[in-house]
Amino acid sequence: MRIDGRVNSFYSLSYGKSWPKPEREQAAKNGHAKKNGAQNSDTPNAKNSQSTNAAETQKGGIYVTPIQTTKAQEGTIQRAMDELSKVEFSANDILYMKNLGVNLPFKNGNEAVKYLNSKNIDVMYAEFSNQNVHACLDTSESTPAVLINSNYKDLASFPDILAISEAMLHEAGHAKDEDSDNSIQEEIDCLALNVLAHQYYKKTYPDIFKDQNSPLFFEGVSLYDTLFFDFDPEKKALKQRVSEKYGFLNVSSKNHIGSNLAQEIKNMS
Numbered sequence: 001m002r003i004d005g006r007v008n009s010f011y012s013l014s015y016g017k018s019w020p021k022p023e024r025e026q027a028a029k030n031g032h033a034k035k036n037g038a039q040n041s042d043t044p045n046a047k048n049s050q051s052t053n054a055a056e057t058q059k060g061g062i063y064v065t066p067i068q069t070t071k072a073q074e075g076t077i078q079r080a081m082d083e084l085s086k087v088e089f090s091a092n093d094i095l096y097m098k099n100l101g102v103n104l105p106f107k108n109g110n111e112a113v114k115y116l117n118s119k120n121i122d123v124m125y126a127e128f129s130n131q132n133v134h135a136c137l138d139t140s141e142s143t144p145a146v147l148i149n150s151n152y153k154d155l156a157s158f159p160d161i162l163a164i165s166e167a168m169l170h171e172a173g174h175a176k177d178e179d180s181d182n183s184i185q186e187e188i189d190c191l192a193l194n195v196l197a198h199q200y201y202k203k204t205y206p207d208i209f210k211d212q213n214s215p216l217f218f219e220g221v222s223l224y225d226t227l228f229f230d231f232d233p234e235k236k237a238l239k240q241r242v243s244e245k246y247g248f249l250n251v252s253s254k255n256h257i258g259s260n261l262a263q264e265i266k267n268m269s
Ligand SMILES: [Zn+2]
Pocket: 014, 015, 016, 017, 170, 174, 187, 190
């Protein structure tokens, strides 16, 4: 079973991406590994502790502790995966995103599901030290894992399942470049995936998200849908939000060459 670790995620409800290994070891050292039966008894390199810690605090990394899942929870994850595999992006939406400066990691939901399966990337629930993070990608082991906040482990209504599938899609986007690097452009590209899945769900299941007011929706899937499709041609609110959450990252990373949008967001932070 996967052991605890620290992965990089961000300050508010957001979707993160993992940190390199040393910081994960530091997390284990800090005692978070104990909950799951102390699988990690390695002694971390104490010499690096201080500086690693400082970097983590600065960039908002979190501790993660994967939990044992029940059959019902596995069923939820499977249903989310099944829904995701049906998602199509509309040609107009793809063009719209392209014009904004987005480079979509996948052409549709099925491509993302196939990618996760082909790489044996598991989806599981984990306790996060930051309750405001929806999901993150843990790349601290050779096979990454998509981790969903365990606060959501018993959410199993149909809208919840769709929202969880959007989080999976976002993390699959991060997984695709097969590194643990992240950038403003990469976040934009992955957030756009959520939004296009959200658009598909809204069209396919009218009013499905209408009365959803948990943070998973109003600070996550529904929020970014509104911000990307804001009538403001300048997309000021989108830039502001992404700048607050991800402005500390570099503009570009591998396979995510910074667009003007990413550069403008960086300039704001
Ligand atoms: Zn992300």
